[in-house]
Ligand SMILES: Nc1ncnc2c1ncn2[C@@H]1O[C@H](COP(=O)(O)OP(=O)(O)OP(=O)(O)O)[C@@H](O)[C@H]1O
């Protein structure tokens with residue numbers, strides 16, 4: 318329900334407006350002059366103000382200025398006589414939503430009021446959507462409690478609201494783009510565009526005009542002028558993904574933008590100024606690229622003012638259970654989605670696996686399990702085969718002590734136990750849960766024994 322305030326020194330006219338609005342279900346409050354109108358505005362919240370322009374002492378312009386400066390979300394509509402059309406045009410320039418000429422016609426009044434109400438709803442919806450976007454990419458949605466991720470979060474916190482360039486390095490699927498988005502949406506630029514460009518996915522010949530735009534006729538096929546990504550990102554952030562793929566010629570142009578925020582469109586002579594924050598990412602080792610002369614060292618130092626090194630998933634295995642939980646919640650939307658978690662054997666296998674595709678691979682495995690598994694708790698057999706086939710590395714020096722000589726009883730027993738465990742593991746393809754079943758002991762007991770027998774850490778994991 319909208320709160321409407323009517324400010325008019327002509328009581329008959331004001332009463333007419335109140336009644337027209339009332340018939341359409343709009344409740345309104347009335348103030349008989351500018352001063353009391355402003356007082357009312359300062360006391361209560363109003364979505365819409367209809368104010369007469371010509372009033373003694375505090376006039377409609379003063380009311381408008383008050384609304385624009387103090388309550389920018391409130392829409393102001395000016396009521397004006399024919400003689401003062403110019404005044405109402407000035408009012409629009411000063412920020413009024415619209416004006417209505419007197420004598421008031423109910424059709425026109427309702428049309429303008431409805432338009433203002435609709436506009437305000439759209440504005441609010443827009444703000445809500447932007448907030449949602451910000452929340453989706455806020456770094457609270459980057460999952461991880463390991464020390465290494467914690468350090469990344471503190472760094473994002475420190476640098477987000479600055480303009481420094483950031484270089485994000487890490488293997489594929491580790492969350493580099495997620496981090497770039499978080500930096501943008503946590504910064505003061507979050508209301509302005511985040512423009513993403515994958516330098517590795519665009520042919521070299523097109524990348525220059527994609528980044529900097531081109532003038533009409535700059536090359537065959539350039540039929541009209543084109544705005545590049547740097548111009549589009551003005552006021553916001555540009556995310557140069559796979560920056561290591563950029564050609565040396567383009568690297569020079571990029572260096573210039575980083576140095577003085579200026580560039581020319583392809584085929585153009587006009588220098589264009591742009592205010593963008595640059596975040597770059599790569600899964601290449603740029604130091605090697607510098608040594609090979611495929612990446613400019615000066616550009617590297619310009620991009621790398623702040624460096625974020627994202628770890629592979631195997632470097633932060635303690636985050637795996639958390640990530641599994643997060644993806645289970647994120648992707649289970651249907652009523653038939655019933656998975657609550659993983660049993661210990663299945664979780665062990667997920668922890669033992671090396672995750673070469675990092676978080677992206679884990680995300681895809683969870684999506685697949687949600688589709689294929691119809692149990693509440695995921696078991697070992699529900700995992701993809703390659704994760705079930707965890708390699709168990711056996712300790713070296715397996716030769717048994719000679720039982721026909723003089724041997725210590727303890728060593729002989731130990732040796733027998735070790736052989737039994739190895740045989741059971743071999744028979745069950747290294748799957749500890751199955752091996753434990755064969756030996757008729759608990760899985761935890763088996764792991765304890767393996768540790769005592771100095772099996773490798775990964776085999777005991
Ligand atoms: N810490 C994380 N928490 C939640 N989701 C994550 C995390 N890291 C990555 N993801 C998810 O994994 C997928 C891959 O992440 P992203 O695209 O950011 O990786 P990348 O490092 O940019 O990979 P590439 O080098 O292949 O472009 C995305 O769906 C992303 O949402």
Ligand SMILES: [Mg+2]
Nearest residue numbers: 493494558598
């Ligand atoms: Mg990426």
